[in-house]
Amino acid sequence: MEFLPLWLCLGFHFLIVEWRSGRGTVTAASQGGCKVVDRVADCRGLNLASVPSGLPSHSRMLILDANPLKVLWNHSLQAYPRLENLSLHSCHLDLISHYAFQEQGHLRNLVLADNRLSENYKESAAALHTLLGLRRLDLSGNSLTEDMAALMLQNLSSLEVVSLARNTLMRLDDSVFEGLEHLMELDLQRNYIFEIEGGAFDGLTELRRLNLAYNNLPCIVDFSLTQLRFLNVSYNILEWFLAAREEVAFELEMLDLSHNQLLFFPLLPQCGKLHTLLLQDNNMGFYRELYNASSPQEMVAQFLLVDGNVTNITTVNLWEEFSSSDLSALRFLDMSQNQFRHLPDGFLKKTPSLSHLNLNQNCLKKLHIREHEPPGALTELDLSHNQLAELHLAPGLTGSLKNLRVFNLSSNQLLGVPTGLFDNASSITTIDMSHNQISLCPQMVPLDWEGSSSCVDFRNMASLRSLSLDGCGLKALQDCPFQGTSLTHLDLSSNWGILNGSISPLSAIAPTLQVLSLRDVGLGSGSAEMDFSAFGNLRELDLSGNSLTSFPRFKGSLALRTLDLRRNSLTALPQRVVSEQPLRGLQTIYLSQNPYDCCGVEGWGSLQHFRTVADLSMVTCNLSSKIIRVVELPEGMPQDCKWGQVDTGLFYLVLILPSCLTLLVACTVIFLTFKKPLLQVIKSRCHWSSIY
16 A cells, blocks of 8 residues: 555656647647648648648648648748648649749659649749659649740659640640650640641650640641550541551550541551540541542542641542551440441441440431441440431341340331341340330241341340330230340330230239339220239339329339339329338339329328438329428318218218208298288187287
8 A cells, every 4th residue: 555656646647648748649630730641741721821830841742722822932841851742732823932842852743733823934933943853743724825834844854744734825836845755644635726836746755645625726637646545636626637647556545536527537547556436526427429539539638738848748538538547456436426327338347346336326327237247346336316217137147246235226217127137146235226116026027037027026035134115106015025035124115005004014024124114105094003013123113104093002022112103193192102011112202293182192291201202392282172282281181171081970960950940940931921810810719809
């Protein structure tokens, strides 16, 4: 016991030391509101007017985004000589002092985006010139012209990545990027560039990625950046893209020419590695079949290229744009939203590696399927929103779509497809033939039938998982036209009467279906209650736009998560909607645009607490010739509905009582009318004296 005071003193002293040391640590970790974690100081959005000075001196990354610093002084960063990453995004900077980076010999990445460096660009440029080891520089959004940018980038030969996006560059020459021999990535998007002089990028021998999107370039002629791998020239006003005609190897892998005004298919390098070509939203077409030339000279165009005192003439064959281009490595080709009326013979043969082809929103009227056209490697083909009335399959050709997985033919003018088109299409999983006036074959089409069939047969396509037949004008199904498939997604919407009031034609695929759309198919009118108990794996069901008068049945274990019952004829909502376990698992249900009777619907109070009703605020019902929203109904049964809950005997008593009262009043009036004569007769017979 004699040592107890000593132990207490030591313990108290230990706690004081720990508290002080802990307090010091917390203060360092939250200096000025900055968060410091593992040599990273995050001070963004703290309304700082200057760089905080109390942060750890060994910090490697400092983030000062969204602070009104305005000026970066010479002494601002002296306390942090080991910085490797510095971000000053949106700091209202209009001046960087000459020696602001004097002590930052380790700085590798610098972000100065969205400031006002154009106001004092000469002094800011002098500050940047001291960063001899800088590799990544972001100067986007600073209102810089090409002369300002050239001065800021001067002598920064160590740069590998530069962003000048969202500035005011208009014309590029060989002086803007002079000395940047190690530059690998250059972002020039969202400027006003309308001209690029020849040789502007010649000194960038290591350049691999170039982004010129959202500018005003009218053409690219004699493209010769052989080392480039990624080029984005989308959203310009290009009418021509012509690569250099020399037979040199190009490293270009991805070319984006989308959203321009190209009239002809681009003239691509003769020897290249191009695997992605984006050409959507242009004015392109193939014109050879529309042009009758009496001599080959009438089928060419000549470009006059003037570079200083040197004049070059380039001759181009307009009608065979693709013939000299190397498309052997192409895997993804998007030619959507153009004016292609046909594909020339041999065009798809030049793309043996093509896996994705998008031709939607063009003017195609016919498509010939020949050997190796489309190529055997094709997995996705989109021909939607064209004018296709015919698909031609070469005689005896089988297995042309053996690797195809997704086939979109929607919104065309097809009446059928060639017999045997889907033969050996063992990989196909998705077919969209919506908005074509086709019909489904009632039985198997004979194998020896040649030519186009007047119907489409999907039977025994074991790989098929998703099928869309929306708005095809299909007639009532006599049997199950999907037998032998394992469909998980089926859309039969906008085919009025296709099920003839019964879902039995879908019984063969009921166990596998997960998403079923039966919108506007005429269910419910004069038919029995819809029972979906056999659809045990169904997750989404769309029954909107029909004539259902009763809520569909769901029994047993149900995976249903989304149910759409809008625009039907439901007048009552049974209590089981909110009580049955299968329906309680719903995540989303739509019930609006039905003529509900407020007095005939059970459990509206429970429904208001049923959060799965996505359109509850739009659900209305009829009450005393008024249409009101369900959410505005008073608690409990409305007063206008109480008459329906009264006892039957009391109801009849209330009806008879007024009649009895009316009869009693009538008798009284009659009695009083004939009262005096009647009394006189009685008195005369009884010989009573009277005053009368």
